[in-house]
Amino acid sequence: MKEANGRRVGVEFGAPPAKSGKQDLRRRNTLLLFHLIQSDGPTSQADLARRSGLSPATVSGILQPFIESRVLVEEGKSTSGLGRRASILAFNSRAILTAGVCIDLEECEVALVDLSGRVLDKASARYPRYTEPNEVVALALECLSTLETRNSLHRSSIAGVGVAIPGLINSKTGLVQVASNLGWHNVQLRALFEQRLGVPVRVEHLGRAKAQAEAIWGKGKNQRNFLCLEIGSGIGAGIVVHGRILRGAAGIGGEVGHMPIDSAGPACACGLKGCWEAFCAGPAIRKRMAQKLKDGIGSISVLNPMSSLRDLNAAFARNDAVAIEVIEESARYLARGLVGVIWTFDPAFILLTGPVVNDCPCLMDAAKHIITGLTGNARSFDIPLILASEHAAAGVVAASATVSLRYLEELASLNGSAGSPHLPKFLAGFARQS
Numbered sequence: 053m054k055e056a057n058g059r060r061v062g063v064e065f066g067a068p069p070a071k072s073g074k075q076d077l078r079r080r081n082t083l084l085l086f087h088l089i090q091s092d093g094p095t096s097q098a099d100l101a102r103r104s105g106l107s108p109a110t111v112s113g114i115l116q117p118f119i120e121s122r123v124l125v126e127e128g129k130s131t132s133g134l135g136r137r138a139s140i141l142a143f144n145s146r147a148i149l150t151a152g153v154c155i156d157l158e159e160c161e162v163a164l165v166d167l168s169g170r171v172l173d174k175a176s177a178r179y180p181r182y183t184e185p186n187e188v189v190a191l192a193l194e195c196l197s198t199l200e201t202r203n204s205l206h207r208s209s210i211a212g213v214g215v216a217i218p219g220l221i222n223s224k225t226g227l228v229q230v231a232s233n234l235g236w237h238n239v240q241l242r243a244l245f246e247q248r249l250g251v252p253v254r255v256e257h258l259g260r261a262k263a264q265a266e267a268i269w270g271k272g273k274n275q276r277n278f279l280c281l282e283i284g285s286g287i288g289a290g291i292v293v294h295g296r297i298l299r300g301a302a303g304i305g306g307e308v309g310h311m312p313i314d315s316a317g318p319a320c321a322c323g324l325k326g327c328w329e330a331f332c333a334g335p336a337i338r339k340r341m342a343q344k345l346k347d348g349i350g351s352i353s354v355l356n357p358m359s360s361l362r363d364l365n366a367a368f369a370r371n372d373a374v375a376i377e378v379i380e381e382s383a384r385y386l387a388r389g390l391v392g393v394i395w396t397f398d399p400a401f402i403l404l405t406g407p408v409v410n411d412c413p414c415l416m417d418a419a420k421h422i423i424t425g426l427t428g429n430a431r432s433f434d435i436p437l438i439l440a441s442e443h444a445a446a447g448v449v450a451a452s453a454t455v456s457l458r459y460l461e462e463l464a465s466l467n468g469s470a471g472s473p474h475l476p477k478f479l480a481g482f483a484r485q486s
């Protein structure tokens with residue numbers, strides 16, 4: 053993790069150290085400047101010098117090879133100040149793009165995203181639940197081909213593909229150990245994509261990918277300790293501790309949905325009983341609603357067993373008896389798990405995202421009130437629960453973040469030698485295209 057004038061500028065500056073201290077310093081400074089451009093958008097070299105604390109000459113020396121190879125291009129001139137107007141530098145979004153793929157239960161979305169997180173175009177495909185991984189990958193690649201054709205892009209312009217998916221995901225190996233809500237077990241998802249694509253692929257847990265995107269472009273920009281909690285068909289988290297995403301020994305850190313809440317609780321998709329998500333993820337809430345209706349509570353309820361979470365939210369606002377019972381009970385479980393997470397990680401705030409958060413805001417409000425009662429006079433009741441950023445929390449943007457970070461690390465390490473850095477053939481290729 054680097055600091056620029058005391059400001060955190062991103063997460064996971066984790067590239068391996070270069071051979072010498074001097075090379076490593078140049079690599080780190082390159083990465084620092086890349087992250088400033090990635091995080092805050094196009095900017096001038098003078099502004100980069102001011103924000104990084106590096107001298108203007110150092111900034112110029114570091115960036116020149118990337119300007120020459122058109123990794124960085126001029127995007128207008130600065131409008132303020134006297135004298136000569138400075139060039140505003142941006143990543144070349146015509147030549148270097150990433151693709152973000154977000155795989156959900158019945159739909160995958162694919163987007164072309166530049167290195168600054170701007171979405172250029174997107175496409176999606178629907179499929180029945182429990183579709184085989186091969187078929188979902190084929191549909192995602194069809195979407196990508198459609199986008200390439202529509203934008204007159206060659207595959208070589210795609211620096212990498214990031215795939216975000218809920219479940220037990222080992223992001224180091226690209227293995228989906230279990231995506232129980234999709235019915236997938238031990239799927240080598242990264243290999244499935246790479247075999248057909250011929251470009252680097254990174255597979256990441258949806259919650260961790262969103263936390264990473266929040267750290268670059270969203271509400272986590274200036275915060276080293278926070279959580280991004282995804283509540284949908286399951287519950288997963290991206291946990292940022294001291295500026296780094298928590299991955300754990302097996303690469304599956306953040307699977308808070310399987311925290312045991314009550315061993316006598318309902319069955320969880322993981323095979324155990326009473327996990328947090330078995331009480332208050334989307335399917336559990338709808339199951340509770342169906343059971344309450346069956347039990348005959350509130351015979352004049354506007355709800356039925358097929359009602360959506362949006363219907364439930366609307367019914368709660370109209371004081372529907374079943375909706376009130378379902379929301380209050382679900383909120384008690386949601387709050388209980390949140391308190392566990394708060395005590396364990398001591399986050400500055402928790403960002404909430406996912407379909408349940410979007411469709412059922414009354415549940416979030418109810419949980420916030422309950423948390424205060426569960427924590428007594430401890431500090432955890434001060435922890436803000438806030439909605440994640442709309443842009444950064446988009447699954448496809450989050451997916452692309454994982455691969456653009458890695459790409460920038462690789463670019464920075466190429467700039468690790470003093471003097472004239474060696475830029476490889478693929479950069480020369482980009483220069484020719486643009």
Ligand SMILES: [Zn+2]
Nearest residue numbers: 310320322327
């Ligand atoms: Zn479980």
